Amino acid sequence: MRRFAAGLLLAAATACARGGERGEAVRLWAFGREGEVVRELVPELEKRHPGLRVEVQQIPWTAAHEKLLTAYVGRELPDVAQMGNTWIPEMTALDAIEPLDARVAASAAVQPGDYFPGIWETNVLDGTLYGVPWYVDTRLVFYRTDLLAAAGVRDFPKSWSAWRAAMEAVARRGGPGRFGLLLPTNEWAQPVALAVAAGAELLSDGARHGAFRAPEFRRAAEFFVGLYRDGLAPPLANTQVANLYQQMAAGDFAMYVTGPWNLGEFRRRLPASLQGSWTTAPLPAPDGMPWPGVSLAGGSSLVVFRSSSRKDDAWKVVEFLSEPATQKRFWQLCGDLPARRSAWDEPALATDARTAPFRLQLEHVRATPKVPEWEQIAAKVWERLEPVARGTRDLDAVLTALDADVDAILAKRRWLLERKAAEGKP
Amino acid sequence: MRRLSSWRAREARAGLLLVAPGLLLLALFLALPVVAALLLSLTDFDLYAIGDPSAARAVGLGNYARLLHDPVFWKALGNTFFFVVFGGPLTVSLSLGAALLLNHRLVRFPGLFRTIYFAPVVTTLVAVAAVWRYLYHPRFGLLNAALGFFGIGPVDWLGDPHWAMPAIVLMAAWKNFGANMIIFVAGLKAIPESLYEAARIDGAGPIQRFRKITVPLLAPTFLFVGLTTTIGYFQLFAEPYVLSGGEGGPMNATLSVALFMYKQGFRWWSIGSAASIAFVLFAVILAATLLQRRLQKGGEA
Numbered sequence: 001m002r003r004f005a006a007g008l009l010l011a012a013a014t015a016c017a018r019g020g021e022r023g024e025a026v027r028l029w030a031f032g033r034e035g036e037v038v039r040e041l042v043p044e045l046e047k048r049h050p051g052l053r054v055e056v057q058q059i060p061w062t063a064a065h066e067k068l069l070t071a072y073v074g075r076e077l078p079d080v081a082q083m084g085n086t087w088i089p090e091m092t093a094l095d096a097i098e099p100l101d102a103r104v105a106a107s108a109a110v111q112p113g114d115y116f117p118g119i120w121e122t123n124v125l126d127g128t129l130y131g132v133p134w135y136v137d138t139r140l141v142f143y144r145t146d147l148l149a150a151a152g153v154r155d156f157p158k159s160w161s162a163w164r165a166a167m168e169a170v171a172r173r174g175g176p177g178r179f180g181l182l183l184p185t186n187e188w189a190q191p192v193a194l195a196v197a198a199g200a201e202l203l204s205d206g207a208r209h210g211a212f213r214a215p216e217f218r219r220a221a222e223f224f225v226g227l228y229r230d231g232l233a234p235p236l237a238n239t240q241v242a243n244l245y246q247q248m249a250a251g252d253f254a255m256y257v258t259g260p261w262n263l264g265e266f267r268r269r270l271p272a273s274l275q276g277s278w279t280t281a282p283l284p285a286p287d288g289m290p291w292p293g294v295s296l297a298g299g300s301s302l303v304v305f306r307s308s309s310r311k312d313d314a315w316k317v318v319e320f321l322s323e324p325a326t327q328k329r330f331w332q333l334c335g336d337l338p339a340r341r342s343a344w345d346e347p348a349l350a351t352d353a354r355t356a357p358f359r360l361q362l363e364h365v366r367a368t369p370k371v372p373e374w375e376q377i378a379a380k381v382w383e384r385l386e387p388v389a390r391g392t393r394d395l396d397a398v399l400t401a402l403d404a405d406v407d408a409i410l411a412k413r414r415w416l417l418e419r420k421a422a423e424g425k426p
Numbered sequence: 427m428r429r430l431s432s433w434r435a436r437e438a439r440a441g442l443l444l445v446a447p448g449l450l451l452l453a454l455f456l457a458l459p460v461v462a463a464l465l466l467s468l469t470d471f472d473l474y475a476i477g478d479p480s481a482a483r484a485v486g487l488g489n490y491a492r493l494l495h496d497p498v499f500w501k502a503l504g505n506t507f508f509f510v511v512f513g514g515p516l517t518v519s520l521s522l523g524a525a526l527l528l529n530h531r532l533v534r535f536p537g538l539f540r541t542i543y544f545a546p547v548v549t550t551l552v553a554v555a556a557v558w559r560y561l562y563h564p565r566f567g568l569l570n571a572a573l574g575f576f577g578i579g580p581v582d583w584l585g586d587p588h589w590a591m592p593a594i595v596l597m598a599a600w601k602n603f604g605a606n607m608i609i610f611v612a613g614l615k616a617i618p619e620s621l622y623e624a625a626r627i628d629g630a631g632p633i634q635r636f637r638k639i640t641v642p643l644l645a646p647t648f649l650f651v652g653l654t655t656t657i658g659y660f661q662l663f664a665e666p667y668v669l670s671g672g673e674g675g676p677m678n679a680t681l682s683v684a685l686f687m688y689k690q691g692f693r694w695w696s697i698g699s700a701a702s703i704a705f706v707l708f709a710v711i712l713a714a715t716l717l718q719r720r721l722q723k724g725g726e727a
Contacts, residue, residue, distance in 0.1 A: 066692055073476060094477035186675050237676050240585040372473055376694045386677055
């Protein structure tokens with residue numbers, strides 16, 4: 001979720017000379033490693049459009065969210081930026097980003113049909129398109145093939161019950177201190193992914209209220225909490241795992257639900273002797289539902305800001321970065337998975353047994369609720385579930401409390417919607 | 427008489443003129459933001475209001491009322507008090523102990539030790555936290571290995587909600603005692619050696635010399651160090667922020683009031699609510715400072 005890799009390389013972001021110079025540059029904000037890598041793509045773009053100058057400003061991931069909002073307040077937003085797709089609803093609430101429907105309709109480079117539908121959907125709010133997916137991200141299972149095979153699990157499980165059985169087998173064989181699955185208690189993505197797979201809506205009534213007592217969410221929460229209760233997953237926060245890769249290598253955890261950035265990390269950080277003994281698999285589905293289980297639609301999009309005075313040039317940047325050839329190049333440079341299906345015909349991507357499950361999983365992803373409050377709600381989800389995972393609270397009481405929390409968080413949204421409705425029919 | 431009073435008035439005017447730039451700066455950079463924040467704390471200013479100011483509603487004391495009913499706030503306040511009550515005295519006594527040791531005639535290379543003890547103060551907290559996370563690791567950590575040597579079972583320092591705050595107290599005390607130590611050393615150096623010599627001649631033992639000379643003469647330093655440490659520790663933020671990845675977990679066990687405020691303001695952009703937390707924290711610190719001053723003044727008299 002958070003990549004600190006380039007986090008410490010502070011970009012001299014805001015203070016840079018703005019405009020004024022000859023041949024005004026289009027300002028592009030990109031975060032962390034992406035910001036580093038996108039610089040290498042710029043020369044080709046500038047070669048193709050003589051007169052277009054692009055100035056890339058790299059911002060650490062840890063500061064990105066705050067920076068965007070403070071830049072909005074200070075009227076210092078760039079022309080075009082990378083945007084985590086869960087941040088788009090916030091930026092739309094501020095009316096900071098430009099609708100892109102007309103530009104996409106007129107574009108030869110951006111073909112909506114070539115994108116993963118679940119990912120594309122995260123950029124559409126109330127029928128309007130606000131961003132173009134740049135690279136994609138979803139959660140699935142990373143696992144140690146040797147440990148599962150030793151426990152007698154030959155094919156990776158496809159249903160929740162088979163998944164549990166596999167964890168039990170691994171734990172039984174490994175003995176105390178060895179677990180089937182690592183499922184950090186302070187991350188929301190895993191329980192929410194399970195809930196989405198079980199068909200939970202999460203919010204109800206046009207995202208006016210929480211829907212965490214719904215049977216679908218309850219089913220997923222029950223499964224999630226059961227993994228801790230029955231000792232299949234350790235009740236650890238990710239801050240308690242000092243070195244995940246060491247512990248994966250030691251066999252403390254056989255499986256881990258995580259995202260594509262760990263493809264590179266596993267390759268780099270697991271010892272050479274284990275490089276043949278790990279792979280990935282799509283999420284198992286709840287029993288009785290089609291495999292693979294639905295996961296979360298993540299990743300980053302490219303957006304054009306309303307405040308920009310060079311929107312046409314900004315759009316050229318978006319188009320260039322969206323071309324399948326550029327997407328392939330970008331993947332080669334940093335390993336971020338391409339948003340366009342046609343970029344996945346790249347042989348190295350198409351044949352790699354570890355990326356192929358991502359390709360399949362990405363066809364089965366769903367967006368989290370597209371409201372600005374979502375991250376706050378998501379934090380409540382793990383905050384509330386953590387005591388249940390640690391065995392100190394009862395699930396039903398917690399789900400009721402969670403709905404109350406979420407209703408309180410959404411109170412302002414309800415008021416705004418009512419106000420808007422009242423203005424609509426005076 | 428009249429001439430004198432007019433001279434006085436002129437002097438007063440000149441004085442006012444002289445302090446005016448300072449007052450102006452204070453008004454501009456302190457009073458104004460404080461008043462703005464106070465007004466903000468009476469509204470529900472949030473993300474929506476950043477985009478459209480008409481979405482901000484005056485809520486009176488609503489933010490404060492909600493805070494008093496928020497169990498997370500009480501948890502944060504409790505954690506902060508725990509940190510102040512245990513961390514403050516621990517840090518101050520560590521500093522005093524180290525200062526007394528360094529000030530002792532028999533200690534060789536006091537400059538070297540002073541530098542070593544002071545090093546944590548100037549080390550980046552993020553780096554310190556990374557190292558301490560290893561020290562605290564339940565299985566590979568040095569601390570648990572040491573405890574295991576004495577037959578004490580492994581403690582999940584950062585994971586167990588009961589131990590997470592003590593773990594932060596420990597790290598903060600280690601990180602911060604050097605700064606106070608320097609102040610204590612300066613205080614000790616200011617005590618004339620002749621007093622000790624006179625006491626020794628009169629037959630006072632080391633404990634008596636400490637109680638009758640060091641303690642009373644160090645009292646002003648003690649008051650200063652105690653106050654600044656208390657105020658600083660009420661604003662506990664960075665230590666739990668880096669050790670818990672910005673969340674204040676596990677189960678809010680390390681959530682301090684300042685971290686709670688930061689999350690409200692800059693994670694969730696509930697700026698009105700964050701401003702109200704700031705004022706509550708201010709009131710708490712003010713009360714604690716007054717109380718401490720009274721206690722220490724009382725102790726002196």
